[in-house]
Amino acid sequence: MAVPPVALLMIRAWLEEGAERPLRVVVRMSADTARGFERELVFSEPEPVGALVNAWLTEMLPAPADHRRQAARDVVTRRSRHGHAPPE
Secondary structure, three states, X not given: OOOOXXXXXXXXXXXOOOOOOOEEEEEEEEOOHHHOOOEEEEXXXXXXXXXXXXXXXXXXXXXXXXXXXXXXXXXXXXXXXXXXXXXX
C-alpha cells in the first residue's frame, strides 16, 4: 500500500521595529515533505496570510473539490504578489 504524501505549511512571524507596517510573515510550504519546501512567500499584513492558509487547506481536500482547488491556486498566486522581500 502506497503512503500518501504529507504536506507541510510553516508560518514564521515577527515584528520589525520602526517599520510603518511592522508585521513580517514568512510562509513556507510543500505539497510533499519528501521534496522539501517548494515555495516561500513573505507578507506584512495578516489578511493575506489567512487567505493563503485557507486556500492551501482547501487544495488538500479530496475530489470533487477541483473548482475549490483552482480557486485556492488563484488566491495563492494573487496574494503572493503583495509581499515584501524576505529578510536577509
